[in-house]
Amino acid sequence: MEQFYEITPQSKRFAECMTYWNESDKQAEKVRTFMNNHNIPSPALWKGNILYIKKCPDMPDDNFMKKTVEDNGSVYYGIKKTSSLGKELKALGVCRAYKPFVPFFFEETILQAEVRLFSADGKVYCSVEHNLEKPLTCPEGFVEMKGSAFYEIMEGEEDA
Numbered sequence: 001m002e003q004f005y006e007i008t009p010q011s012k013r014f015a016e017c018m019t020y021w022n023e024s025d026k027q028a029e030k031v032r033t034f035m036n037n038h039n040i041p042s043p044a045l046w047k048g049n050i051l052y053i054k055k056c057p058d059m060p061d062d063n064f065m066k067k068t069v070e071d072n073g074s075v076y077y078g079i080k081k082t083s084s085l086g087k088e089l090k091a092l093g094v095c096r097a098y099k100p101f102v103p104f105f106f107e108e109t110i111l112q113a114e115v116r117l118f119s120a121d122g123k124v125y126c127s128v129e130h131n132l133e134k135p136l137t138c139p140e141g142f143v144e145m146k147g148s149a150f151y152e153i154m155e156g157e158e159d160a
Contacts, residue, residue, distance in 0.1 A: 002114075002129040003136055004150035007105075011141020016100050017117065017124045024097040031094060038085075045069060045076050046096045051089065052076035059085075102126055106136045120157045125150060 007014050031044055031051065038056070045052040052069050055077040063085045065078035079085045102117055103110040106128070114129040127150055128136060138144050 001132065001135060002127060002147065004127045004145045004147050005125065005138070005142045006145055007124040007126060008141050008143060011139065013100065013105050013139070014124055014141065017119065020097055020100055021119060024099075027094060027097050030092050034089060034092060034094065045071060047078070049096055050078045051094065051096075052078050102128060105139055105142075107139070108132060108136055110136075116154070118154065118157060120153050125153060 007017065009015075032042075034040075035042055035044060035053065038059075040056060041054045047069055050065070053076060054074060055064060063080060063083040065080055067078060069076045069078070079089065081087075081090070100117065102115040103113050105126070110128070110130050110132065112131055116125075116127045118125055125145075127147075130136065
């Protein structure tokens, strides 16, 4: 069963979501600045609290963890927090912004779900596809909506 919602400013989850997007944008800008300063090719990846980057040949190995991550055929190296690069990231205030966990928005225990969470025109929307027998209880400050209206808004955002 899939359910669709607008999360209104009357919900505490609205501020949580908006804070995430604002903080995520700020952190992305800090990472871009760091990478530009060191001529590091993008993109960078977050795994947990560790920032992984493509290592430049002139960068000393003592800046990086031994464990690497592969993504789309590229190898990424985790920056050690105690290294010179790690200390620079800390000085810049770089940290990972965590996306709100939508299943926690509801009073029911949702063990498996497909979720969407996005903003459009200053409003916040989410959908939850779950395998519970009964519909989810609509949390305070949420407005349930039709799937067709949800997808129309989502497609408008993708086209923008």
